[in-house]
Amino acid sequence: MESLKNSRKYILMLIDIILINLSYILAYCFRFNFDIPTYELARFKNDAIIITVIYLIVFYLFKLYKNLWIYASMDEFLIAIYACIVGNLLGTIYGFTFGERLPLSVDILSGIIIIILVAGFRMSFRIVREYLDGKVKSHIIYDKRVLVVGAGKAGTMIVNEMKFCNEVNYLPVAFIDDDKYKVGTSVAGVEVMGTRNNIVQLAKQLDIDEILIAIAAIDMKTKKELLDICKETGCKVKLIPGIYEIIDGKVTLNKLREVNFEDLLGRDPVKLDMEQINDYIKGTTVMVTGGGGSIGSELCRQIIKFNPKELIILDNYENNAYILQQEFRRNGIFENVKYIITSVKDKKKLDLIFNKYRPEIVFHAAAHKHVPLMEENPSEAIKNNIFGTLNVVLCSDKYKVKKFVLISTDKAVNPTNIMGATKRVCEMIIQSIDKRSKTQFAAVRFGNVLGSNGSVVPLFIEQIKNGGPVTVTHKDINRFFMTIPEASQLVLQAGVYAKGGEIFVLDMEDPVRIYDLACDLIRLSGYVPNKDISIEFIGLRPGEKLYEEVLTKEEGLNRTCHNKIFVGRPTFEDFNSLMVKINEFKTIVEEDDREKIIYKLEEIVPTYKRFESEVAVSNFI
Structure with a gap:
């Protein structure tokens, strides 16, 4: 050679x-x-x-x-x-x-x-x-006729590869570009036949099979507008990665990706006050419980950028911690990161860990969060979510942690399920202990996180790939959604504003109807809902309600310095009476008596309405 x-x-x-x-x-x-x-x-x-x-x-x-x-x-x-x-x-x-x-x-x-x-x-x-x-290539029978949106450098690269790569049976039929001066010209031998207003018409007229959005430096709003147009064509839609994802500057067909729901949200990246976050994280020892999970691992990725003195990643599941460890090592992050395998339920082990590492900031993301599973295993929800949180809270108070941020959920508001009720108890714990502790305790509340473990979107995508059916619990059910990076970054920003006792609410914009989400994903995969891919309604699952809320009536809502973060007023302060009721759980949990557990939750959380939960159970059965 x-x-x-x-x-x-x-x-x-x-x-x-x-x-x-x-x-x-x-x-x-x-x-x-x-x-x-x-x-x-x-x-x-x-x-x-x-x-x-x-x-x-x-x-x-x-x-x-x-x-x-x-x-x-x-x-x-x-x-x-x-x-x-x-x-x-x-x-x-x-x-x-x-x-x-x-x-x-x-x-x-x-x-x-x-x-x-x-x-x-x-x-x-x-x-x-x-x-x-x-x-x-002129003798090849093409599998797909393609409409390329974007007649710039990226689009030209894609078309050239289609034309001259023998392994690819794509035929570039036309370009679409919003630059009216390009319309009527040819780029890489392919005519620019119109702007975005012509996409639906041209897709039908030219018998297009697939639409490729080939604009690298595209903002989220424009992307969403294009996708909203493309989903009316019945064609499969693919995108090239964003400009920051294309490391070598080359755009190739193997870098095309399917549309995901983050694209449909159409949100611009969250803008953080990097200086303020840096001021409270740099040079400190930070602990993340549940650090290997979806939110916890992304928090760790964000935190490490601010050069903490030490990052303590605590998780009960060794595989999650191992995967994050390998990722960090691939990126050259070896020092100042500790991986500890233990459960927040182990009070003695937590005390030893806090005594050894003396964390100054704690992000508490460890929790059982799957609603139907917690309906069937209420004692585990109590042990992990309530007692586990209490253990971390008491250790934080004992070892004088400066800031403690609880990751909560919109399901804690007027809960209809055991998981939501336990998370509301967690919020009550941090609000009440804040009044007697030097540690600044706060909670951050947000809705469903796209791409997290158990998220509905990966399930829908997998069901579409398998030819359906796509399963939706109820036609009118809706949810608030955030991406994992959005949620994690806003949690860090909320930590800046935490002075003690607050519940921060992240702006998740308008709720999304799950049925519409399923239809959009089916259309953008090139299928027709309820024709090519059927949608089945399976009934509300145990503890599920149609509409989620983000605030109770008593909490109110005030703005912070960040347009995506709001703060609710503290509504619970009696730590001693709460401890009495929580301690009564110990015997009940050991008996694993569902009825007694629910009764005690109703006593602690007056807004917990198990009636809707029981209706959901009967529907589910």
Whole structure:
């Protein structure tokens, strides 16, 4: 293989020697009208070897002998031109300074001809390859007719790969671009046939199978608008990654991805006050319980950017912690991160951990969160969510943690299920102990997190891939949604504002009807809801309600300095009476008596209405 590479390099050098000298001879012919004086030829012969060597050295330094020219792009073509210009300048300087002084017109003409011959010869490899590939592709029966949205650099790269990659049976039929000056022109041999307003019409008229959104630097609002249009076509839709995801700047077909629900949300990235977050995290010891889970692991990823003195990742599930550990190590994060496998239910072990590491900030994300499972296992919900939280809270108070942030849920508001009721008790714990502790305790409440374990979106996507049916509990059920990075970043920002006792509410914008979500995902996968992929209603699950809320009537809502974060007033302060009631749970939990557990939850959380929960259970059965 090495000998083959060397042979190719020497052959290219020999051809360059011929082309360089041929260029000078042709320059002389043009300069003297093909009647070259003998003395001029003699002057050139004296300098020919040195000038040729100068060019070869420049070509070598510009790596013209290392490039694989059959795959050369515009970048390689420009480098070849730059090399020729530099070689010409150095050759001219040599002639004027040390060698025979050739006519300036000959130097200029030879430089132009060398660019044409040397760069043109190299690009001819690419031209021949594309011609041959095009001949092969012209006999292929295409699987998919494609409409490409975006006639810019990314779209051009995608279309060129479709046209000349034999393994891909995509036929680029037309471009769409909102730049009206491009409409009617051709890009990479494909006509720009309209703007976004023409997508639905052209998809039908041109019998399009798939739409590719090929705009790298696209904002979330524009993406959502395009997807809303595309889902009316019945075509499958794919996107290229965002510009920051394309590390090498190359856009290829294997980087295309399916549409996900984050795209449909159409939200711009959360803007954080990086300076304020840095001020309270940098140089501190931070603990994240449930640190290997969906929210916990993303919190850890965000926290590590602010250079804490030490990050303590505590999780009960070793696989989660291991996966995060491997990710951090791949990214060169080895030091100042500790991975501890234990349960927040183990009070003695927690005390030892707090005593050893003395965390200054605690983010408490460890919890059982699956509503139907907790309906069937109420004692585990009590032990993990209530007693586990109480253990971490008491250790935080004992070891003088500065800030404690509880990850809560909108299901804690007027709960109709055991999981939500236990999380409301957790909020009551941190609000009441805050009045007697030097630690600043606060909670952050948000809704469903897209892509988290148990999220509905991955389930829908998997059901669509399997041909359906897509299962929805109720046609009118709706939920608030956030992405994992959104939720985690806003939790960090809320930590800035925490002074003690607050429940922060994250702005999740408008709730989404789950039935509409299912329909959108089906359409953007190229299918028709209830025709190609059926939607089945399976009834509300145990503890589920149609509409979630984010605040109780008593809490009210005030703005913070961040437009995505609001704060509710503390509504519970009696820590002693709460402890009496929680301690009464110990005997009940040991008996694993569901009725007694629910009764005690109703006593502690007056807004807990198990009537709706029981209706849901009967529907589920």
